[in-house]
Amino acid sequence: MNKNNLVLKSLSLLACLLLLTAGSVTFQDKLFISFLPYNILILFFIMGFIVMYSTTSKLIEKDYLYYLFILFIASLSIFYTEPTSEGLMKYFNLFVIVTLSLLLCSLINIEMQQLLRIIIFFYFLIFILTFIFKLDDGVLNRESNYLVFGPIVFGRMMSVGFLAVQFSDLKKIKIPLMICFLFGVFMSASKGPLVSLFIIECFIIIVLYRKHINIKIFFIFIFILLSLIYIYSDYLLYDTRIGSAIIEVSDIISNEREIVITETTPSVTIRLGMIVETLDLIYNYPFGVGIGNWPHITGLHWLEYPHNFILEVFSEIGLLLGVIFLVPYFVFLRSRIDFLFAVSFFYLLSSLASGDVLDSRFLLFYSLLSTFIYKKTIKEI
DSSP, X not given: OOHHHHHHHHHHHHXXXXXXXXXXXXXXXXXXXXXXXXXXXXXXXXXXXXXXXHOOSSSSHHHHHHHHHHHHHHXXXXXXXXXXXXXXXXXXXXXXXXXXXXXXXXXXXOOHHHHHXXXXXXHHHHHHHHHHHTTTTOTTOTTSOBTTBOHHHHHHHHHHHHHHHHHSOOOTTHHHHHHHHHHHHHHHTOHHHHHHHHHHHHHHHHHTSTTOXXXXXXXXXXXXXXXXXXXXXXXXXXXXXXXXHHHHHHHHHTTSSOOOOOTTSOHHHHHHHHHHHHHHHHHHOTTOSOTTOHHHHHOOTTTOSOSOHHHHHHXXXXXXXXXXXXXXXXXXXXXXXXXXXXXXXXXXXXXTTSOOTGGGHHHHHHHHHHHHHHHHHHHHO
């Protein structure tokens, strides 16, 4: 491969990862926002034409326009609800970031192993910088910042780095890198990413390695399991709230107690409470309460969103449009089981307990990329 071409591809992929990591192309606190629904629709169309006419390869040209139309249809809820400016900007950023990221990938003839190497390099750099940054306050201190990220976001990035190494063709440094990324997940002390990674590894072992499980795979499985036990042991052995939370959850399920959510409510009860509140919202407003209105209708302003992006979509844009909107998020299920499938599945599981619609940009990007590359591979065969 031409050196200049290799550099161009690497820079394009790095720019794609930076854009996805940044999560926003607007500065909402510094910029006066006066977007009307019509402005949003016009921007949707403009981005669609950019993709259609700027794409030089055949990777996403027509396919993305199809999924673009699906997202556009889902945006019609803005005509019969009253969306907030914050909610509109979340969906706007989601659309623009995923579109531009896929555009960057389409401008180069993307190769899986090169994509994996760039992801490994990018997240390993973040791991090293975060490790150095946290030395003063304690590497395992969850209360201190992880550079500019929160612990859950950092845990997800380290999990993706781990999966990238697992599916890469690296040999000599494969195990050391996997250990580093696993330690990064452990550093985050975030149960969501670790549980999601554990489920994904179980799936990979059953589907891909069931006939030839070696010592490396066994080591990975045991390490993640021990990490889970360690992180949960603090609750099981020293925190009596876990016992009261279990009792409270059972009472709520049996309708013997109503959920009362405050800022001091245990996280288990809060999660359950948000699910109940959101399901009640969907039942009362099947056509949605409007983009960004979940905290205003529920009164849970300090939570901002239900920490489950699927329920957030259903509650804000309605059941019918919500189903249409979610189609692109699940198209990875029809592609072959590889890194893109695994990382999409990981983000899907993670998004069920934490994150909002804008955080789902990773799932949407990897899901669409997986189906585009899968289709391209089938055509070449």
